[in-house]
Amino acid sequence: MPRGELILPRYLLPVRPARAVLTDQAVRLVDGRIDAVLSRPEALERYPDDRRTELPDHVLMPGLVNMHTHSPMALLRGIADDLPLDTWLREHIWPTEGQWVSEAFVRDGTRLAMAEMIRSGTTCFNEMYFYPRAIAEAAAEAGMRAVIGNPVIDVPTPWASGIDECLSLAEALAEMVAGEPLLDMSLAPHAPYTVDDDGLRRVAEMSRAHGWRVNMHVLEAGWEVDRARQDYGEGSLARLERLGLLGPDFVAVHMVHLDTEDIERVAASGAHVVHCPESNLKLASGICPVPALQDAGVNVAIGTDGAASNNDLDLLGELRTAALLAKGASGNAGALDAWAAIEMTTLGGARALGLESTIGTIETGKSADLVAMDLSAPETQPEHHVHSQVVYAANSRQFSHSWVAGQLLMKDGELTTLDRAAVVDNARAWDERLAVRAA
Secondary structure, three states, X not given: XXXXXXXXXXXXXXXXXXXXXXXXXXXXXXXXXXEEEEEHHHHHHHOOOOEEEEEEEEEEEEOEEEEEEOHHHHHHOOOOOOOOHHHHHHHHHHHHHHXXXXXXXXXXXXXXXXXXXXXOOEEEEEEEOOOHHHHHHHHHHHOOEEEEEEEEOOOOOOOOOOHHHHHHHHHHHHHHHHOOOOEEXXXXXXXXXXXXXXXXXXXXXXXXXXXXXXXEEEOOOHHHXXXXXXXXXXXXXXXXXXXXXXXXXXXXXXXXXXXXXXXHHHHHHOOEEEEOHHHHHHOOOOOOOHHHHHHOOOOEEEOOOOOOOOOOOOHHHHHHHHHHHHHHHHOOOOOOOHHHHHHHHHHHHHHHOOOOOOOOOOOOOOEOOEEEEEOOOHHHOOOOOHHHHHHHHOOHHHEEEEEEOOEEEEEOOEEOOOOHHHHHXXXXXXXXXXXXXXX
């Protein structure tokens, strides 16, 4: 019998079975997978030689899935705040990226972002940024699970000259990612207003041919609605459906400006929606109608967006904002309750990525992508309802341990696969370079 590891938490929040918090349980890991979920006494009797990780004050739960990131933009945190989306993007972000973004920038920014994400409970992220191969290499080195989006945009960037080169680079990225067990890839057209019909048709064809998911900003701002009808004579979602993109492999990010017909179209297609509440609020873009989407049967997951528009990658904070925002916007205190918020950020993200059979719950046979949170802090006492404490009371610094495929990425609050001091030093070096160039 192979020697395993027993994780022995005070509480187990497995997500499946739904709405359950269990006590006196053990989770056994063998070769990176969950070998068994059983009672603590039975585990100690059956596996006396296993290594043990005692977590007497903790809740163990599935790792969080951040469904929308621009990780390298962690290096642009705070450079252009308190602006609307169009001004922020066209007058600040795009010119800044054109001047500064490089493979080295992307690598260092991704490491900074991953350090923040691991420390705040994220074990898997869904990425969209330039130089995706550098992002993939950094993720593989750190041991994080990720879906690497290959950008597609109809303007020259430091990474590619236009759609033709974007799509040709996707093939090379696919070859690289195929050799990394924790990585997958997607095609990531930027938005309906930055990719023309021909480009989107080609994205749809490549997606079908290779079985790649498509990840795209959609209906993020009110002006997109008007522009779509002006330029194409139809709404963005109707256009995406006509071009063959809208379906179960399509992940629509933001989805703020929806009408009833749009919600029905998304539900009928089986597409997934990613809610980025804090970024949308900060850019004054609007509020995604999450309760209406869920009532229609749409799978909704949660993402932070990039640190240049959020300005953090704290997914625990994001799920709290999502839960509170749904209540305030709908006038229904029961909208997006704590259980639903946890599920959106674990199983909902896994489902959107096509990884539902691999991650998102603590069940036998799944990958050991887990996080532990220390509930002994004054902020999370007393422990009346553990799931509510996780969503409404805890802060992300209470995450103490993180495993991806059984590998420890954080132990007792300290990163194990990333050098925290080096990550911070590199970020500060970029701050100095950017300040000199800006001056």
